[in-house]
Amino acid sequence: MAPTVRESVREFCRAAGMTIVFGNPGSTEVRMFRDWPEDFRYVLGLQESTAVAMAAGHALGTGRAALVSLHSAVGVGHALGSVFNAFRDRVPLVLVAGQQSRSLLPTRPFLGADDPARFPEPYVKYTRQPERAADVPAAFAEAHRLAMAHPRGPVFLSVPEDDWDRPARPVAPRTVHSGHTADPEALAELARALDASARPALVVGPGVDDEGAYHEVAELAERTRAAVWISPLSGRSGFDERHPLFQGFLPPVPDRLSGTLAPYDLVLALGAPLFTYHLASGDPDAPPLPEGTALHHLDCDPAQAAWLPVGTSLVTTLRPAVRALNGQVRKADRAAPPPRPAPPAARAGDTASAELLLDLLRERLPDGAVLVEEAPSHREILHARLPLSGPGRFLTTGSGGLGWGLPLAIGRALAERDAPPGPEGAARVVCLLGDGSALYAVQALWTAVRHRAPVTFVLLDNGGYSAVRGLGARIGVPEVPGTAIGGIDFAALAASFGCPGRSVERAVELPGALDRALGLGPDEGPALLHVPVLADDTPPYGTGGE
Template sequence: MTMTVRSVTYDLLRQLGLTTFFGNPGSTEETFLKDFPADFTYHLALQEASAIAMADGYAQATGKPALVNVHTAAGLGNAMGNLITAALNKTPLIVTAGQQTREMLLMEPWLTNVEATRLPQPWVKWSYEPSRAEDVPGAFMRACATAMQAPCGPVFLSLPLDDWDKPMQAPAVVRTVSHRIAPDPARLMEFAEILSAARSPALIFGAAIDRGNGWDVAVALAEKMGATVYAAPASERAPFPETHPLYAGGLPFAKGPLSARLKGHDVAIVIGAPVFRYYPWVPGEYLPEGLHLLHISDDPAETARAPVGDSLVGDAVLATQALLHLVHTPEAPATVSAVTPAPHHLAPQPAHPPHQDASGLPTAADVFAALADVRPEHAVLVEESPSNLADLHRAWPITEPATFFTFASGGLGWNLPASVGIALGERDTGRHRPVLMVVGDGSFQYSVQALWSAAQNNLPIVFIVMRNGQYGILKSFARLEETPGVPGLDIPDIDIVSLARGYGCAAERITNLDTLKAQVKAGFSGAGPVVLEVPIAPTIPPLI
């Protein structure tokens, strides 16, 4: 049988274990997908942004890179918002888009991806259009290696549609690469000595601890040092058990409040996160007086741009393991004393004070308390409800690794389709953990078409849509920024139940919390997705 670019590429993908595609194909992709192999799976998303986010969730759930196939030019443009999130999530994705026939590229015909390699930048680690058809399989091998090497992230291939039937003389070369960066031993010893001499140390863990399966070693280091533990601001994954007595919660998302929160510590080390994520702008010093900051990340760009602190490039979990052995403790074991935790746990902003609302509707806190009452074992929480984030985390502390996912970018529209990818990953890995997705009614509109993919795959996801009829988080910013009279912050008259049913989901509007609990329990054991619209009091939460 004659080898072609297509056959050699699919054989390579088989050997790499990359047989699951996510995508929304167009005319320039059909030649690649021709006679799609029976041992491959293609998950259709109804819009490219959803395809990217579904693949991102799947890759995070399975721990393997994922393939995304989008249409040329405008299709890649549609995908860009969630491609930004995938880059900041540090998720290994291989994103492909078709390109027009090579013979027509010079005159830039309709649907040409003009300067194709520039369009997805700077949000991909590598962007390439092969110079020859014969280079396509090798480009996939390099793309996989690049996506998986630290720091992980998405890559992009632009693939002309007339390449696939060209003959190949030999199969593709399959290579393996290392996925982790060991920290410099001498530099690590310096950090260990500084931490050993600290009187009041703080450990600030980031999402890389969870991505690297590092909860156990993070806990061991904290307990050995007797250190207060914080989550880095706006962590997209939970790095530490939130019921642990040393856990103090997520750091604030703004410069001045973050500095104030660290007051009293003489040494702090950030492991597996940037220094720091800030938004909104609140003036203040980067650090309180007398605090020595250390920083470990596998991303040289993160360590380079940190405005303060002494940095070390290395894998977050490998570095934490090494510090566990290198840090000296007094001859008497450290006394592990409880710290005062933030009641809102991982959330970077405080929760709304408990109150009764005059509207008669339940508050967000009431709804989340009800959900916590029926929380199943090992449940995975995916959230995109910015104005209710603190109330959610107060009611639902994260106590197991890899059970919380959100977006590192803050760009709406990632979490709903990502929850579909996560649920597919739960199915394909055989874990079958229940998935709860909490989303605001504004966020829900960005990628609503992903419900169809959930329904088509019969995924037992429970979607909770918090219906307050407004962009509540933007009203919070309006207060902070002193900008009254901003238009477009209310979103009345959307029938969420009808939208969900139109995409094939069971759906109901629920105002009674006991009914909500019953429907959530039924949804977790059901045969497909359930969308529950829950009207809540339209409060405006604090940001600081």
């Protein structure tokens, strides 16, 4: 007998390394799970957005596309916030949504999706509901190849539920070497511009970490003695933040970003959406960079190169391009920029502050640990007080959608646990959360417990959406409704899902509590440390210029 769609798709998934399925099952997916094979694992998320975020964490940890099963129209709708984050952060995901039986589609059936291929647009690279059941395996293979091609990202397939039992020939796996290298003469011209520059700066974006160009970029910085900044609101850290050339994170405010880059005559942005703004500020008609600052931009995404308002863009994958630059740029003898100053040590009061917690975490964060962050109120002081080094060690949302960090950390921890152990064993993932962020996806703790994910959650509770209150103060709205949260026992809430939780009310207890929470072994599963901190509604990104 000819194999079924289900059998042919599973055969392809084995070849592609996608034998873990993240999802939340519904009636239109049941036939997909018939005769569930022993070599496949299902990771249940209690809501579709958390399933997508966990899959994203796993994909970032393994470097392979992750497979997500979504339920028809409603499940896709629930998932779209995380799909948006995955698209902006270039995370390769294969999203497969159930659809009602083909014979019922003309009658607009219960749980049927109208025009399903358009539903997740524009935040997927590829979207399709195949015309015939026999076309499903080939569409699956095409979607996977596009998900993994640079710039990587999520892809979407809608599969009518009766397709899984119908015959379809298997699709032979094949290799597609994606990517492109900039024109050699264009790279040579850039090398000459770097040699001639008096005050160069590199802006490192998430593409450096995503494309594995961390070490090549470090060599380029040292050869040119350039000041190094990380792009505004980057979801990754692609440069050693303890390096003497590192200057900090660029502000996502037009006049402040322009002013920060004003001292440099040449700025080279690497895998960076340089002009990522969060707030309008200054003269809206002012140029994005000051006169006398030339911009060069390397990125694998032609769309990114197309919308930049100024500068010269080279569409290229980063690692071969930066390697070529390192072979052409002269070793500079210009003076290196002064290192950025360290903030003063936080003072310990009776109640813990975010500054104190981050100082303590800096002293205790294990070597090789991965830090996942979703604490918008504290992001600026985190970058100032907790410098990180090493590729792949920092993950956050580069697009601002809350509810991403907690499940992302779980998926990243599962990838860490499943990877071949290093000389010191699997590293524990540390997830730094705000109270508001945690409540978007707290049910993901259940999944962390069931799969014994090696992740420690450190939850900073400032009693509400302090980042929103700070933005209100910045633009003259001192009272923003709906920003107060209180009365939640996060330790008890974690325990109700089976995750050990502890609240630390006094600053003097914090060092010991952190030692215990961070000292758990990779086989001891998740833990949550709830730390009430002093509220701080200071406007973000500085003040002035409005």
